Amino acid sequence: MSRFARSPLFRRIAAASLGLMLLAGPAVVRADDFWQLNNKAEAYKNAGRSDLAAPIWIELMQRSAAAGDWSTAAIYAGRLNEYYDRIRDYETAVRFYELENEYWLKDGKDWGAVDLERANQIRTTVELYASAAEDEELLERHTPSGELAKFEPAYGLYLGIYSEQDPDMGNFFARSESIYGKKHAIYLAYSTYGQPFPARYANNAREAGGALQIAWQPLGGLDEVEDGAYLREWARRAKASGIPIFLRFAGEMNGNWTPWADTPKRYIEKFRTVARVMKEEAPNVAMVWSPGDVPRYSMAAYYPGDEYVDWVGVSLYTEPYSNGDPQHNMKATAPIERLDELYSLYASRKPVMLSETAVSFHTYANGEDHTDYALLNLQRLYEVMPLKYPRLKAITYFNVDQQMTESKNNYRLRDNPAMMELYKNIIRDPYYLTTVKTGAKPDNKRAYRGADIPFGQSTRLIPYVRIPDVIIGMLEYVLNGITVAVQTEPPFRLELQAGDVPEGSVMELRVYNKAGERVAQKAFGLSSRVSVEIDGVLQTFEQYPVLVDGTTLTPLRAIFERMGAKVEWDEKTSTATGRKGDTVVRLTIGQRTAYVNGKPVQLDQEARLVNGYTMAPARFVGEAFGGLVSWDGETRTVRIDTD
Numbered sequence: 001m002s003r004f005a006r007s008p009l010f011r012r013i014a015a016a017s018l019g020l021m022l023l024a025g026p027a028v029v030r031a032d033d034f035w036q037l038n039n040k041a042e043a044y045k046n047a048g049r050s051d052l053a054a055p056i057w058i059e060l061m062q063r064s065a066a067a068g069d070w071s072t073a074a075i076y077a078g079r080l081n082e083y084y085d086r087i088r089d090y091e092t093a094v095r096f097y098e099l100e101n102e103y104w105l106k107d108g109k110d111w112g113a114v115d116l117e118r119a120n121q122i123r124t125t126v127e128l129y130a131s132a133a134e135d136e137e138l139l140e141r142h143t144p145s146g147e148l149a150k151f152e153p154a155y156g157l158y159l160g161i162y163s164e165q166d167p168d169m170g171n172f173f174a175r176s177e178s179i180y181g182k183k184h185a186i187y188l189a190y191s192t193y194g195q196p197f198p199a200r201y202a203n204n205a206r207e208a209g210g211a212l213q214i215a216w217q218p219l220g221g222l223d224e225v226e227d228g229a230y231l232r233e234w235a236r237r238a239k240a241s242g243i244p245i246f247l248r249f250a251g252e253m254n255g256n257w258t259p260w261a262d263t264p265k266r267y268i269e270k271f272r273t274v275a276r277v278m279k280e281e282a283p284n285v286a287m288v289w290s291p292g293d294v295p296r297y298s299m300a301a302y303y304p305g306d307e308y309v310d311w312v313g314v315s316l317y318t319e320p321y322s323n324g325d326p327q328h329n330m331k332a333t334a335p336i337e338r339l340d341e342l343y344s345l346y347a348s349r350k351p352v353m354l355s356e357t358a359v360s361f362h363t364y365a366n367g368e369d370h371t372d373y374a375l376l377n378l379q380r381l382y383e384v385m386p387l388k389y390p391r392l393k394a395i396t397y398f399n400v401d402q403q404m405t406e407s408k409n410n411y412r413l414r415d416n417p418a419m420m421e422l423y424k425n426i427i428r429d430p431y432y433l434t435t436v437k438t439g440a441k442p443d444n445k446r447a448y449r450g451a452d453i454p455f456g457q458s459t460r461l462i463p464y465v466r467i468p469d470v471i472i473g474m475l476e477y478v479l480n481g482i483t484v485a486v487q488t489e490p491p492f493r494l495e496l497q498a499g500d501v502p503e504g505s506v507m508e509l510r511v512y513n514k515a516g517e518r519v520a521q522k523a524f525g526l527s528s529r530v531s532v533e534i535d536g537v538l539q540t541f542e543q544y545p546v547l548v549d550g551t552t553l554t555p556l557r558a559i560f561e562r563m564g565a566k567v568e569w570d571e572k573t574s575t576a577t578g579r580k581g582d583t584v585v586r587l588t589i590g591q592r593t594a595y596v597n598g599k600p601v602q603l604d605q606e607a608r609l610v611n612g613y614t615m616a617p618a619r620f621v622g623e624a625f626g627g628l629v630s631w632d633g634e635t636r637t638v639r640i641d642t643d
Contacts, residue, residue: 074103113296121332153440160186160396173208197237211244235281313355324408353394358411498528553615
């Protein structure tokens with residue numbers, strides 16, 4: 001990739017700047033031995049012994065940082081990251097890239113953005129996520145603000161697509177299910193400010209049962225945007241469409257490539273004007289503020305304010321070469337961390353969408369196929385990003401072949417059978433939503449979180465792996481010392497039943513490059529828990545069942561009440577009493593004898609308090625009021641049938 005901070009010109013400028021800084025005033029580190037150490041390190045470097053120069057650079061960097069001379073510290077950090085990157089000591093190189101960025105920021109400059117990018121390219125990452133049934137922790141993870149925004153799902157991801165340039169689908173959105181095996185929730189249309197409301201697109205979206213994202217572009221600049229007859233009429237037409245509309249007004253405003261590029265103050269004024277009118281005239285419109293992910297550190301100045309923004313979006317493309325130029329290699333850059341800046345700034349307050357995104361599998365500049373790279377990053381885009389960033393709740397795929405544009409990339413799924421098959425495979429998961437509605441959830445009420453939290457019945461494990469070699473040759477899953485799966489291509493994921501995973505298990509991921517070398521490995525604690533179904537309905541509890549000496553203890557009050565019994569608690573005697581019809585069940589903490597209508601019943605384990613909840617053997621709890629109890633060892637599920 002092309003990186004100004006790594007160019008010979010930059011190095012000459014940095015060396016000259018360093019010399020000037022060392023001769024500057026008292027605010028800069030100036031000790032004679034500092035200059036002598038610098039010259040000594042340079043001599044080592046020129047002699048081809050950067051290994052001897054590195055410890056000196058570290059000392060000079062640390063002394064500069066301690067004195068608050070951030071620019072000098074950044075220059076030495078740059079020398080160190082270049083050296084460790086060159087000798088393929090990537091872990092150390094990442095540390096110095098991050099330090100260089102930190103020092104430049106403290107010096108008031110954004111020159112370290114390329115350093116963060118390079119750090120992410122060579123960083124080895126092994127993470128593991130697991131599907132789980134809905135509970136309070138999961139809901140809170142997906143909506144940290146505690147309040148859903150307009151059209152925000154409780155969890156899950158809205159599928160979106162731009163299909164106008166796809167010959168199979170065009171703007172006939174109702175064809176989505178026949179092509180992809182599933183409807184999409186959002187269809188993207190572009191519209192020019194000053195032109196009528198795009199009613200035809202809205203009608204097609206309504207016929208498909210979907211919503212419309214409108215990228216509304218003031219091609220004549222921001223001067224034309226004002227609260228007047230045109231804007232009001234447009235808003236009323238939007239309301240009349242009767243469908244949810246995500247209005248992305250003047251996106252990518254932080255770049256200089258759009259006709260509406262202007263000062264932050266002017267942009268904010270116009271965005272607020274549009275937002276106020278939509279709020280008054282079109283309650284079915286959600287305002288989407290959507291900067292570009294580049295240039296770095298530029299977006300925050302353009303934010304219109306929480307009152308005017310419903311969703312925060314970003315345009316984000318994954319391409320092997322920057323702007324289609326093979327001289328600027330970007331294959332080591334994944335889509336994942338590029339969301340960090342926007343997500344950290346806004347996700348605590350607003351839901352996030354990828355307003356438009358795509359992965360290139362072919363570059364026309366050199367006629368090269370990039371299917372391996374594209375498959376890896378398509379899975380990262382759809383299966384990893386929403387897990388790593390749980391308030392990412394909509395992705396719209398830009399399904400276009402850009403052969404004739406500056407980009408010269410092909411993103412169009414139909415043109416690559418492997419890409420199309422993987423996309424269809426991924427979106428089959430109910431996590432990918434097809435209907436826009438505030439509070440929407442997947443039909444199976446399952447989402448994802450870290451694999452360290454015990455799961456019930458079954459789980460899907462999804463790893464996020466990246467290595468400096470880029471392409472993963474093989475991923476080996478080792479459960480409690482036994483290899484249970486080996487995968488050599490996406491989708492990288494593994495389905496497990498609870499019975500496969502005893503409590504206290506360990507899952508180790510072993511990562512190999514294309515040459516067959518093991519380049520990374522990481523172990524994760526993995527446990528399942530006992531689940532309970534009553535008449536076929538999976539139950540959720542504040543305190544889940546526990547296993548004690550081979551006996552499953554379940555929460556007595558919760559199960560009794562769901563079976564229709566009333567429960568009383570006597571604090572003095574630590575006794576729980578359940579009543580249903582003519583049946584009275586009495587049980588005391590610490591005793592192995594319970595009573596049903598006065599008759600003693602021996603328990604496999606004594607009742608006990610766990611985190612303040614009365615727990616008793618599952619079979620007794622399920623049978624006390626006439627239920628039939630069975631055990632499914634494959635999914636570790638207690639099934640109670642009351643019919």
